[in-house]
Amino acid sequence: MDKTVADPATAVAGIDDGMTVMIGGFGGAGSPIELIHALIDRYRATGHPTGLTVVNNNAGNGHVGLAALIEAGMVRKLICSFPRSADPVVFTDLYLAGKIELELVPQGTLAERIRAGGAGIPAFYTPTSYGTDLAEGKPVAEFEGRPYVQERWLKADVALVKAEQADPHGNLTYRAAARNFGPLMCMAAANTIVQARQVVAAGAIDPETVVTPGIFVQTVVEVSDPHQEEVLNRADAAYPLEA
Template sequence: MDKTIATPAEAVAAIPDGASVMIGGFGGSGAPLELIKALVERFKETGSPKNLTVVNNNTGNGKVGLAAMIELGMVSKMICSFPRSADPRAFTEAYLAGEIELELVPQGTLAERIRAGGAGIPAFYTPTSFGTDLAEGKPVAEFDGRKYVQERWLKADYALVKAELGDPHGNLTYRKAARNFGPLMCTAAAQTIVQVSHLVDAGTIDPEVVVTPGIFVNTVVEVVNPAQEELLNRAEESWV
């Protein structure tokens, strides 16, 4: 029942080449930077993991976090809503060079596809994207006189998530807006790896405030005083 592990490096050590990985966060809010950095350092040492399919709200900023993974060539496909963020140079350059594939998904649809994956719902219908290029090739149905586009569930081999409190069983709470995609991704991944700012004893977290139950979590690692993407970019830090 004890799902804790000592370091971020150990937590992500089993992620293989070609894996699909959901990464929580909305910009810097809720981004599991220490888990991402552990993956980056492993790649720089061993050349693995590579050829990853990454699901995230955006494509990262500057030369840290997800942007560093893209610039290093670890990611072969992005599934996201906002490929153009504050400083998207890593993704932009890779995309224009034909080195990375993009599946663009409206933000609400992205969240619902992930939720559907966790809930075991293979497909659903939404009016979003009807009549646009994003609906090309997808089934369309009419309900009550309105056209809806069929969207498929979205699941992944791994999810990397940042939470605020966690216990050894994997029960989690989140800090304010950092909650964003994390709880959904925990349910939709075969293996969920979580960094928590504070690891507390089992039974310490009131069951009434648990957001993600431990049944959806496989690995927990404590990262006290986690880094913030915006601050790293202002300092012009580079992981590349």
Template sequence: MDKTVADLATAVAGIADGMTVMIGGFGGAGAPIELIHALIDRYRATGHPKGLTVVNNNAGNGHVGLAALIEAGMVAKLICSFPRSADPVVFTEMYLAGQIELELVPQGTLAERIRAGGAGIPAFYTPTSFGTDLANGKPVEVFEGRSYVRERWLKADVALVKAETADTHGNLTYRAAARNFNPLMCMAAAETVVQATRIVAPGGIDPEAVITPGIFVQKLVQVALPQQEEVLNRAHSTYPLEA
């Protein structure tokens, strides 16, 4: 029942070439920076994992976190809503050079596709994107006189998630807006890897406050002082540091 692991390297050790990886966060809020950087460290040491499909709200900013993962050449495809965020220079340059594939998904549809994956719902209908290029090739049905596009669920091999407090059984809480996509991704992944600011004993979280039940969490590592993407970017940080 104790889902804690010794360190970040152990937490990400099971991620393999070609996997689909969901990464929580809305911009920097709730983004598991340390887990992402640990994955980059593993790639630099072993050459793996590579060819990843990453699901995230945006395309990363600056040269840290998701942007650094893309810059390292580890991501073959990105599924996201906002490829043009505050400073998406890494993704933009690689996309224009044909080095990364993009699947653009409206934000509400992205959230619902992930939720559907966790709920075991293979497909659903939404009016969003009807009549646009994003609907090309997708089935369309009419309900009560309005056209709806059929969208498929999204599931992942692994989700990387940032929580505020966890108990050793994997029950999670989140800090304010850091909640965002994280709970949905926990449900939609075969394995959820969590970095938490605090890890407490079972019973240390009020059951009424639990957002993600421990049944959806497989690995848990404590990061007592997590870095914030926006702070790193204001300091013009890069990862790895010598990059």
């Protein structure tokens, strides 16, 4: 039942070419920087994984975290709701060069598609996007006189998530807005990998405060002093980070 591993490199070792990877975070809030950077390190050492499909709220900022993953050439397709964030130069340049695909999804629809994947609901209807390019080719049905667009669930091979506390069984809490997409992604992925600021003993987390039950988590690694994307970007950092 002990799901803890020694380091981020061990945690991400099973991620393979062509997988769909959900990455938690709303901008820098809740972004699992250390897991992402460990995945980049693995690619630099072995040439794998490549051809990833990444599901995230945005397209990364600067040259760290998700942006660094894209810059390394590991991402074939990005599914997100907000590709034009504060400093998305890496994604923008690659997209304009035709080197990365984009599936644009309205933010609420993105969250619901992920939730549906975790709940076993293959499709649902929403009025969002009706009459726009985003609805092209999708089934439309009318309910109570209003047209709705059919959207499909989103599931993933792997989710990378940042938590505040975890126990060895994988029960999780989150810090404030860092919670965002994390709980949904844990449910929608076949394999959830979590970096937690603190790993505590089994039973040390009040069951009433558990947000993600351990049944949805396969791997936990403690990262006691995690990087924050905005702090790195204010320092003009790029990954690999200078010592």
